[in-house]
Amino acid sequence: MIGYLARRLVRLILSLVAVSLITFGLLQLVPGSFADLADSGTSDLGGDSATSGSELAQRYGADVPAWEQYLTFMRGAVTLDMGPSYRYPQATVEDLIFDAFPVSLSLAVPATLLTLLIAIPIGVLAAVKKDKLADYGSIFTLTSLQALPGYLFALLLVLIFSVGLGVLPVRGWSGPEYMIIPVVALAIQPIAMLARYVRTSMLEELREEYVIAAHAKGGQRRTVLGRHVLRNSMIPLVTIVGPIFAQLATGTVFIEALLGIPGLGRLFTTAARTRDMPLLMGTTLFFALVFLLINLIVDLTYSLLDPRIRHEQSSSWRRTRRPLRLRASKSREPGTDRPAAPDRSPGASDTMEVVRP
């Protein structure tokens, strides 16, 4: 286990270095530098390039070669001293990130919990009532909702609850009541996605022989579903909840912008738009770190959820392995749906193997 963790951590660091190199490289290729864009002041209220005479003044740091800029930044990133952002010269990159991350997190956590609370019961219900009205109805509704972009849904909520009923604020970030609309808007797509995963996964398990056996033994339907089927359907669930959470926690550009939430998404888009190199590098690395860590946690969670899964101790970290897959214990009946592949997420691609009892 320790060895496995160490290997994962080494790979995590290498991934981060790769991410930083790619980001920095792309930044060099993008047209327009921060200074050019800052100089042009083209669109804001009163945007004005009356100041363009100042470009004759020596510009600080203009002559520093790119590789040196990269090394300076990376040194800063390692020691958590990334220096001031270009665009926000009165704040350091790490301060900006550490101020914005809790905001994004405080939306991501309730949104994820809401997702779990709603999606699992719906998914179970749909699976149990397969091909009945409850199944079709719920899946149809969810698919429709999934097709609706989150920010549009947020706008709808604003129009109903803020403008129409006047019970919630339109935008801002000054208290718990400001969380309601964004959390609901953020949860809607994950709910739809997760409910369908749960349904498929449940259906898959319901076909297993042990379910028939449990029923045959006279097990209560409730017990069979809750204790056996649902529990065994958890693996795909964890696989997709991890990335969902990571995605929410690293900021949601449109909803944050629309509802005036000072989260990571806005920071990142501003940095990209203004070519703010330190801030863009900082946020990208931070995003990568969050994703990698959550995937690691997801992988570790598998073994806790299902003791049959054991981390392989002996394999070398270099060896690429097939992604996690539960070995099918029996061949499936022809013609039945395959489950929505539980191993599709990047989180699953790892050196693990499943040992069947």
Added chain:
Amino acid sequence: MNQAHPIRRRTFLAASLAALGATTTACGFDGDSGSSGNSGEGSGSDAGDSGDGNGDDGAPQQGGTLRVSMIPVPEIDPAIAGGSSNGQIIMTALWEGLVVLDADDPSNVLPGVAESWDVSDDQLVYTFHLRSDAKWSNGDPVTAQDFLWNWQRILTPGIAGENNPSYNQGNLRVVGAGDYMNGETESFDDVGVKALDDATFEITLEAPNPTLLLHLAHYQFFPLHPPTLEELGNDGWLTGDQWVSNGPFVLDRFQINQRAVLSRNEHYWDADNYYLDGIDVTFNDGGTTSDLLSYQSGEIDVTGRIEDDLEAVTTSDVADELMSAPPNQMRQLIMLNSRNTVLNDVRIREALSIAIDRETLGEISKPAVPGNSMVPDVIEGSDQIPGVEYDVDRALTLLDEAGFPNGEGLPTITLMDYQSTPWVEAIGQMWRDNLGIDVTIDNIERGLFIERIEQLMPEDYVGFYQLNTSVSPPVLQSAAQRILPAASSRIGGINLVPPDVAEEFLAAVDSGAPPNEFLAILDGNRYPECERAVELAKQAMAEPDEDKQFELLVECAVARDEAFVEIPVLWGGYNLLIKPHVKNLKLWPFTSVFSTKGVYLEN
């Protein structure tokens, strides 16, 4: 199913849920936002200290918080050339310079920290006498040394980091300031600013500058509090807990991308003329929709965050609450320098300009108005500048004379833009319909746009780019200043030169030659109509006699319009939605948009 560790697993799940729940408490709201409620109602106390009583609506009422929404302001540092006016609105509330702008007369200034000033006979030495009751918000007196310290700070090379420094020697002309800023001299004693004693500050110019006082009222010359800066450092003073300033308000909190909270500074000498208890600024980069909704439901009193969709505002039920400052901005087309020199014939450019029906464009671009000159009519002297008139017949005649009857044989004209702009599209259509030429609109990403406008375009790319600029401060001098070669390193627009000269210029820029060297390449090589305008601008700026200078400035503005390298299309001012209960808020044609002096909230 293996039941070996049921408790461990259950504990694990419960624990993770608990941990997740716990993190929700760590979300970092704005905190005690007592002011964000219905503060528009004002907190009563009709004490109404009579003040100057210049409000149109009876006695001003004391109290209340003005809730303003704007585009996120990244910094409020006087040393940094800010791209937008929003930061300047905040800065104007926090600090006071030697002089302040006059909301009733845009060409005048009023005493600020300086209660009076003397100008020497040769117009070169300005001596400011500081008022004795000017105080920092901690009660310390504001001294001439504080101003000197700040002058040295904004002139320090590299002070603005990756941003542009705010000081512009062409606009100010203070002795030695440009050299100090460029690192050519290290001795600040050579710069023409001196603190003669605690209460006397002196500025020496290298040439007369009638606009000096207007410039001094701007944010670049607001004084930061030297001891605070020295203690907190250059990058720690904005978001820190410690705040000292000398304006009508102090900054309680500044949260990037979130909000800024300002409250009254009771130590401010003119506090009696400020009625607001505070200003609560929220930052919004979510576009007009969200601010409009927020405004309509009464969450904010003032918003300028409506520029990207003014149509949504002018068609809404709050359209009559939209206020515009007197127009000092121009939306214009600027010529790109291309290897294809067909547009370098001034007749064709004139034809293009007079084939634009600006009245129609004004209709679709409200509240902007048709603009037919590079000098909007808010500026003194603009009545002597005729501008261009819509005349399709003459346009066709001009094309005929230039050898392109009915537009036949002209290449496709490209209009380059970094966003979708209705009036640009409309111009394309007008040229197609009126002149029979092909027009394409090239919408490109903003970074690419910024790079392209400085380039020499290839043979198949000939045309204009759209830009919004302003005449700031709104006087003829600034209009002339803008076209001086030092103000722009671009080869298009007023610096239109033949392609071979453009190549030479770009090569010199690339090789890192000093500005005066590569700018010299342009001189004498511009097309005659451009050369004339630039020459007149130079003469005007060097002319010591005020009347003669004014004549030259008018002549220069006319010559610039007649060069048709910059085609004016619309004039606009700063547009804000202002709730009717906000009284006495006057918009002015300066980049700082308004000050809160005399502004009050009606119950």
